[in-house]
Amino acid sequence: VAVYKKILGNKLFRSEKSALSFRAKLFFHYTWQGFYTRLNDWKHAYRSVNKLVSLFDSHPQQKELLVQYYVAVVRNLISCQFNLELYREVPESIERLKKIQSRSKRIREEAEVVAHIQELVLCYNTKEFEKGVRLIRKLKKDFSKTEPLFPQYFIVLNFTMGIVFMGANDFSDANKCFSRIINDKPASIRSDIQCVTRLLSLIVHYEMGKQDLLEYTVRSCYRFLIKRNRLYKFENIMLRFIRDKVPHMNSAKAQRVAFAELKNQLEKISKDKYEKNILNYFDFIGWLEGKI
Numbered sequence: 001v002a003v004y005k006k007i008l009g010n011k012l013f014r015s016e017k018s019a020l021s022f023r024a025k026l027f028f029h030y031t032w033q034g035f036y037t038r039l040n041d042w043k044h045a046y047r048s049v050n051k052l053v054s055l056f057d058s059h060p061q062q063k064e065l066l067v068q069y070y071v072a073v074v075r076n077l078i079s080c081q082f083n084l085e086l087y088r089e090v091p092e093s094i095e096r097l098k099k100i101q102s103r104s105k106r107i108r109e110e111a112e113v114v115a116h117i118q119e120l121v122l123c124y125n126t127k128e129f130e131k132g133v134r135l136i137r138k139l140k141k142d143f144s145k146t147e148p149l150f151p152q153y154f155i156v157l158n159f160t161m162g163i164v165f166m167g168a169n170d171f172s173d174a175n176k177c178f179s180r181i182i183n184d185k186p187a188s189i190r191s192d193i194q195c196v197t198r199l200l201s202l203i204v205h206y207e208m209g210k211q212d213l214l215e216y217t218v219r220s221c222y223r224f225l226i227k228r229n230r231l232y233k234f235e236n237i238m239l240r241f242i243r244d245k246v247p248h249m250n251s252a253k254a255q256r257v258a259f260a261e262l263k264n265q266l267e268k269i270s271k272d273k274y275e276k277n278i279l280n281y282f283d284f285i286g287w288l289e290g291k292i
Helices: 002-008 022-038 042-058 067-083 087-098 105-125 129-138 151-167 171-184 191-207 211-226 233-248 252-269 273-279 284-289
Strands: none
Touching: 002 022, 022 042, 022 067, 042 067, 067 087, 067 105, 087 105, 105 129, 105 151, 129 151, 151 171, 151 191, 171 191, 191 211, 191 233, 191 273, 211 233, 233 252, 233 273, 252 273, 252 284
């Protein structure tokens, strides 16, 4: 944020009128959008990214000439729409990704992978889980090529498929997705998702009734979280829950009481915009409500 403030302190960033060329306008709005995103100010970020979309729409030739910038702009637009819960706008933005024009086959294929991931995220957020599962089945062959071609999306894709399967109560396939993340990639890669994945793996084992594996999974998750240099409040709460509550959840009543306490704690921190980011990965509170 400090770097952005230093850049935006320049008089050239005070008004769009100072940006005369296409590239000047691009960097003007791109920088402001990046700044607002860092602040989690999604309303202003949305306003800035829409100006970028309009800029590209008014100069269509630039969509191919500066295709990587355009792809980034559309991805940022979708991120804003999700954070503002503007779900009806997302399909149109996804279509923008699918229609990317580039001489590079790799760029076109990457945009398509991102589009499919966003389609699954939309299915999850709108609770259209069965639709998401059908999409996964339909694109199974294409998704199998993702890791060798685009390893940077391997974790995000498997995580997104995993939470869609969870929403559809297909815990077996969810477990397969989460296991691929836990077993196949270094913990340093997307450590935020790796953290949530391990917590979701606990839920999956619990839902599958695998009590014999649950104890091992709890210990493994605890070790992973405790090794991190920085813990969110959310992670601290989950650590205490795993350590102090899970071993004593020996009856339906004990489970309901423990889950109600956990739900209350998560609701309190959900108002913190930084904690909300990690809670956005999965609807933990909604899952808990179904258990109380």
